[in-house]
Amino acid sequence: MHHGRLRSFLQQERLNDNQAQSRSLISTMMATFTTTFYCDLFVALVCLTLLGLSLLLPLLSRKRAPFPPGPPPKSWIAGNVRDLPPERPWLQCTEWSKKYGSLVYFRMFNKHFLSVNSYEVAVDLLEKRSNIYSNRPTRKMIDLMGWKFMTAFKEYGDKWRAERRIFQQSFKPDAVLAYQQIQLQKIHDMLYGLLTTPEDFRSHNRTLSGAIIMSTVYGTDVAHKGDYYVDTAESSAQKLAQSLVPGKYAVNSLPFLHRLPGWFPGCGFQSFAREAREVNEELMTRPLKEIEAGRGRQCLASELLGNCSDEEQRQRVRHVCATSYAGGADTTVSSTGTFFYAMVNFYDIQIRAQEEIDNVIGNSRLPVYDDRTSLPYVEALYREVLRWQPVLPFGVAHSTSDEDLYNGYYIPKGTTVFPNVWAMSRDRAKYDNAEVFEPSRFIKEDGTLNDDDVHYVFGFGRRVCPGRHFASASLWMTIVSVLALFDIRKQKDAEGNEIPVDKGYSTGTLVHPLPFECSITPRSETSRRLITDARIETSREI
Numbered sequence: 001m002h003h004g005r006l007r008s009f010l011q012q013e014r015l016n017d018n019q020a021q022s023r024s025l026i027s028t029m030m031a032t033f034t035t036t037f038y039c040d041l042f043v044a045l046v047c048l049t050l051l052g053l054s055l056l057l058p059l060l061s062r063k064r065a066p067f068p069p070g071p072p073p074k075s076w077i078a079g080n081v082r083d084l085p086p087e088r089p090w091l092q093c094t095e096w097s098k099k100y101g102s103l104v105y106f107r108m109f110n111k112h113f114l115s116v117n118s119y120e121v122a123v124d125l126l127e128k129r130s131n132i133y134s135n136r137p138t139r140k141m142i143d144l145m146g147w148k149f150m151t152a153f154k155e156y157g158d159k160w161r162a163e164r165r166i167f168q169q170s171f172k173p174d175a176v177l178a179y180q181q182i183q184l185q186k187i188h189d190m191l192y193g194l195l196t197t198p199e200d201f202r203s204h205n206r207t208l209s210g211a212i213i214m215s216t217v218y219g220t221d222v223a224h225k226g227d228y229y230v231d232t233a234e235s236s237a238q239k240l241a242q243s244l245v246p247g248k249y250a251v252n253s254l255p256f257l258h259r260l261p262g263w264f265p266g267c268g269f270q271s272f273a274r275e276a277r278e279v280n281e282e283l284m285t286r287p288l289k290e291i292e293a294g295r296g297r298q299c300l301a302s303e304l305l306g307n308c309s310d311e312e313q314r315q316r317v318r319h320v321c322a323t324s325y326a327g328g329a330d331t332t333v334s335s336t337g338t339f340f341y342a343m344v345n346f347y348d349i350q351i352r353a354q355e356e357i358d359n360v361i362g363n364s365r366l367p368v369y370d371d372r373t374s375l376p377y378v379e380a381l382y383r384e385v386l387r388w389q390p391v392l393p394f395g396v397a398h399s400t401s402d403e404d405l406y407n408g409y410y411i412p413k414g415t416t417v418f419p420n421v422w423a424m425s426r427d428r429a430k431y432d433n434a435e436v437f438e439p440s441r442f443i444k445e446d447g448t449l450n451d452d453d454v455h456y457v458f459g460f461g462r463r464v465c466p467g468r469h470f471a472s473a474s475l476w477m478t479i480v481s482v483l484a485l486f487d488i489r490k491q492k493d494a495e496g497n498e499i500p501v502d503k504g505y506s507t508g509t510l511v512h513p514l515p516f517e518c519s520i521t522p523r524s525e526t527s528r529r530l531i532t533d534a535r536i537e538t539s540r541e542i
């Protein structure tokens, strides 16, 4: 009995001990939980404060002078994100310029933006102060998509400078003369394509730009249709154009978003970027394989690689070559596309240009480069193609590497600066009825050309397009050759009514006319013969 009581006493004591232990465990847990909770709360508060400060500081960092004028932000935190449409933002900025002037400031989260809406201010900032305005903004999408190799996106510094030097040397006016034969051959190929399968004119146009660059840079010939490189590079370039539109991808303003998984709401950009990255790597290395192995034709890449003495230099050449394609192919396709689009819609202008060509060149030979200075109206038409629908209506963004003060306004370091080429091309002081395609706006009363060669479409300052002489030669030669040999008209439907060509343009930073139909027919039997003969000649030379 005594033992029994002792046992139950001990059991009771053990129970009490257990309860006491549990209580102490619970109170320890509670204490830990409370501490952890306060810790988390503290960390959260610190994070929120830091985030708030990162948004606020740029605003507080405003020195004595105000920011340039611009639309009041709709949201204090997101700024003007909802004010600027992701599609054709240059149109909104052009609208704003009517109210706020040549320089329009807006903000997205903690990032500052400027739209420069007049040529004069673009020259003041991007050219006269090019020591400040020659950087490029860092955009997370460019890294994620594997476009970092491009000279055009490189930070203003030694790596960019070294690649830029190669570009300048390779595409300066004298150097470009050496590529004219290739350009001419590829244009003659295109003319043959237009003669045989005119309905595929868009594809011929695309192949032409790709073929000129591939042959000049890599010494390879692309297939006349459905070339793997041309097709893949085109879709890649289109993705790039989408990714650069300001406000389109939040990750450009809030780079930490790239750490979130692809399935997270709003993170669809991850798979978009991954696909682009995979093809870009191939686009950069594939065409050089033959040349690096010592095979392949004499070309720009083989010449540049031949001058390299180490891997760093070779990598630089790879970047330059891939940038030539990425920067030069789609841009030229866009401008030639606009030429066809304008010719269908402004038939009287086509006739006038053909009259000039017939008078100067006659119709017994194909145009050559030396004809350029004798054809002012064709030159004016070439300029109007570039002005009427600029290839890059919002230019390519620059960024400030230091703060600046301009006309009493404060421009912070790191501001993204868009040269609003669209607004410049619509400048009422310079261009009457800017929406109309009218080459004679470039011709003076005495019949000679005026000084406006629309060079602003190729950018500004130290970042100005180094391929502009090459591009100009390609585009001009294409325009004059097509006009000399073909009639471009609206297509007719089954009832004989003309099908309107009014679908307009794609969006994105680099624009193209949306697909349209047109009828392309040789102007005469002689035209047909000239094209076929040139093609035979070209095949013989290749």
Ligand code: HEM
Pocket: 151, 152, 153, 154, 164, 167, 171, 323, 324, 325, 327, 328, 329, 331, 332, 335, 391, 392, 395, 396, 397, 398, 419, 457, 458, 459, 460, 461, 462, 463, 464, 465, 466, 467, 468, 470, 471, 475
């Ligand atoms: C119609 C054809 C073309 C147009 C409208 C065009 C337009 C432009 C524009 C607006 C820029 C930005 C300039 C700036 O930042 O202010 C640029 C940059 C560039 N373009 Fe072109 N381009 C064309 C053809 C070409 C061609 C054929 C090549 C190469 C062969 C090329 C290579 C480049 C490169 C490498 C850059 C970057 C320059 C740098 O960041 O330093 N472009 N282009």
